[in-house]
Amino acid sequence: MDTAFAPSMIEAPHPRNDLAALPELDIEQLQRHMLVTQRKVRAGQYLYRNGQPFHALYLVHAGFLKTCELTVDGREQVTGFRMRGDLLGVESIGLAVHTCDAVALDDSVIWELAYPPVLNACLHVPELQARLAAALAEEIRRDRAWMLSIATLPAEQRVASFLLDLAARLARLGFSARHFILRMGRADIASFLALKHETVSRALSHLERLGHISVQRREVKLLDVAALRSLVGLPCTVQ
Amino acid sequence: MDTAFAPSMIEAPHPRNDLAALPELDIEQLQRHMLVTQRKVRAGQYLYRNGQPFHALYLVHAGFLKTCELTVDGREQVTGFRMRGDLLGVESIGLAVHTCDAVALDDSVIWELAYPPVLNACLHVPELQARLAAALAEEIRRDRAWMLSIATLPAEQRVASFLLDLAARLARLGFSARHFILRMGRADIASFLALKHETVSRALSHLERLGHISVQRREVKLLDVAALRSLVGLPCTVQ
DNA sequence: ACGCGCCTGTTACGCACCGTTACACGGCGT
DNA sequence: ACGCCGTGTAACGGTGCGTAACAGGCGCGT
Numbered sequence: 219m220d221t222a223f224a225p226s227m228i229e230a231p232h233p234r235n236d237l238a239a240l241p242e243l244d245i246e247q248l249q250r251h252m253l254v255t256q257r258k259v260r261a262g263q264y265l266y267r268n269g270q271p272f273h274a275l276y277l278v279h280a281g282f283l284k285t286c287e288l289t290v291d292g293r294e295q296v297t298g299f300r301m302r303g304d305l306l307g308v309e310s311i312g313l314a315v316h317t318c319d320a321v322a323l324d325d326s327v328i329w330e331l332a333y334p335p336v337l338n339a340c341l342h343v344p345e346l347q348a349r350l351a352a353a354l355a356e357e358i359r360r361d362r363a364w365m366l367s368i369a370t371l372p373a374e375q376r377v378a379s380f381l382l383d384l385a386a387r388l389a390r391l392g393f394s395a396r397h398f399i400l401r402m403g404r405a406d407i408a409s410f411l412a413l414k415h416e417t418v419s420r421a422l423s424h425l426e427r428l429g430h431i432s433v434q435r436r437e438v439k440l441l442d443v444a445a446l447r448s449l450v451g452l453p454c455t456v457q
Numbered sequence: 458m459d460t461a462f463a464p465s466m467i468e469a470p471h472p473r474n475d476l477a478a479l480p481e482l483d484i485e486q487l488q489r490h491m492l493v494t495q496r497k498v499r500a501g502q503y504l505y506r507n508g509q510p511f512h513a514l515y516l517v518h519a520g521f522l523k524t525c526e527l528t529v530d531g532r533e534q535v536t537g538f539r540m541r542g543d544l545l546g547v548e549s550i551g552l553a554v555h556t557c558d559a560v561a562l563d564d565s566v567i568w569e570l571a572y573p574p575v576l577n578a579c580l581h582v583p584e585l586q587a588r589l590a591a592a593l594a595e596e597i598r599r600d601r602a603w604m605l606s607i608a609t610l611p612a613e614q615r616v617a618s619f620l621l622d623l624a625a626r627l628a629r630l631g632f633s634a635r636h637f638i639l640r641m642g643r644a645d646i647a648s649f650l651a652l653k654h655e656t657v658s659r660a661l662s663h664l665e666r667l668g669h670i671s672v673q674r675r676e677v678k679l680l681d682v683a684a685l686r687s688l689v690g691l692p693c694t695v696q
Numbered sequence: 697a698c699g700c701g702c703c704t705g706t707t708a709c710g711c712a713c714c715g716t717t718a719c720a721c722g723g724c725g726t
Numbered sequence: 727a728c729g730c731c732g733t734g735t736a737a738c739g740g741t742g743c744g745t746a747a748c749a750g751g752c753g754c755g756t
Contacts (some may be wrong), residue, residue, distance in 0.1 A: 312591030
């Protein structure tokens with residue numbers, strides 16, 4: 219309870235300078251033009267919830283979160299996992315309230331970008347304006363790629379694809395792509411991949427039996443990236 | 458071949474004034490600030506293709522199109538159907554080339570919004586800037602809603618959900634929501650819903666046998682909207 | 697520290713849904 | 727007329743779901 223607030227992502231293999239790793243939006247630049255405040259969210263807590271007033275965008279500085287859609291009849295769907303450099307809340311631009319949940323899966327540090335000032339500031343700063351539009355477009359492309367995988371790949375290949383995607387994103391942040399800790403449970407992976415958690419378990423076990431990966435609860439090692447890539451229909455270039 | 462270029466969507470039951478129906482972006486306002494040209498695309502032709510240079514956004518004025526993702530290993534996925542008022546090409550903002558295909562399913566009339574001038578113009582026109590960001594966010598929400606349906610609903614309910622969504626969009630444009638013509642084949646519906654075309658056929662037949670709809674090739678009548686809505690877990694309010 | 701209980705993850709097994717294959721029908725263009 | 731494409735129907739089989747039982751961590755308590 220009184221433990222220091224220390225996002226475990228930072229303890230991963232190969233950390234780098236924080237700001238240098240922010241891929242899209244530069245905090246220092248943002249601070250010059252709009253209100254930016256830091257916010258800490260503990261594992262399991264909500265950053266925002268469906269229906270809450272929408273008044274800020276969020277840039278993940280450290281930690282790990284998931285975003286979930288939910289329906290009136292109780293169906294739930296994990297739509298993505300967010301890590302350092304990812305922008306949250308963009309799906310609610312143009313609305314008064316949030317339309318999904320954002321839940322921290324790990325203690326997280328978030329930059330809160332006051333909104334609507336964000337867009338107003340962007341009006342006068344072409345650089346920021348372009349970055350925001352690009353971030354939104356990137357989000358769309360990410361979703362579209364997900365659709366393609368979900369709709370065209372069988373269960374095991376979706377899991378392989380998920381691991382490769384996660385590895386690539388971690389690598390971009392300076393972490394090891396071959397050896398990492400899953401921050402989410404099997405149920406969250408299953409929801410994200412439109413499967414059931416048992417199916418995810420089976421797929422992981424099978425990939426391990428094939429010698430492509432090594433899994434021990436949430437610890438994952440990618441042993442044969444080329445094999446995984448060819449499995450999901452990507453060129454076998456070594457990452 | 459020499460038939461007049463007449464988008465058949467305009468011939469549907471209850472047309473309205475064109476500009477009044479454009480939900481997001483107003484052509485007259487756009488013309489004041491950037492280069493806008495009209496473009497016609499015949500059924501079956503591409504508006505743009507994956508890999509082509511990206512230099513414009515497209516606003517559908519009349520007709521009907523689909524957008525498809527595709528992979529190096531030949532998988533294809535319909536990611537959406539676009540009609541009047543929908544903005545195309547936004548997924549490529551920030552890139553030099555298009556990342557998906559846009560194919561006309563019906564003779565279509567498109568406003569071509571020269572890009573990058575679009576964003577530059579938006580910089581000086583808060584109204585346009587807000588509209589573009591809102592259009593991108595709307596696109597994300599649309600994709601997320603699709604993810605939720607695909608991942609949580611069985612085949613028949615996906616088909617019902619698809620029909621209801623299509624009906625709602627047509628209604629917003631002033632067309633009949635109860636009686637319309639599908640502009641796409643079963644295979645395109647199947648791809649969009651992550652099913653096979655036989656399954657779509659079965660689902661449509663079954664919904665007809667239940668008395669909820671009436672189907673004759675591409676002609677669809679929604680006979681019991683309340684039943685369809687309750688089927689997919691939505692409140693039964695009559696549309 | 698130790699054990700207890702709960703939660704997460706793993707595996708097995710039967711079954712249902714949906715994909716696969718095959719074929720028939722009808723419209724349309726050549 | 728012919729062939730082709732899009733569509734509908736049916737039988738069959740496989741992938742992945744549902745239930746269940748079990749194993750192993752982890753937090754919690756004493």
